Amino acid sequence: MRYVLLALGLSVGLAFAPMPPIPMPAAFAQTAGAVTPQIGRQQARRIAAASGVVRVKEIELDDGKWEIEGTDGAGRKIEIDIDARSGKVLRIERD
DSSP: HHHHHHHHHHHHHTTOOOOOOOOOOOOHHSSSSOOOOOOHHHHHHHHHHTTTTTTEEEEEETTTTTEEEEOOOOOOOOEEEEEEETEEEEEEEEO
16 A cells, blocks of 8 residues: 555656756747847837938837838838848838
8 A cells, every 4th residue: 555655646746747848949940930030129220220210100020020110301101121130121111
């Protein structure tokens, strides 16, 4: 009886023991579609400012790019897309 209780206690204890994190295989991380931005929000704002944005109205990370909407020095609407990994300006559109 003592051995049965000991075995039961050990099995329950092992079932709830903390497990170390399992690293994600590199191949899965690349194909999972998740983009880790190298360019942060503030750096994207600086790039947009250098491209003509004076006032930022909205900034959003979407599909691996920063999408920034704002106004330029003349008060016209301007939209800029910046690659979140490289910081390269992908598109500038003025209305």
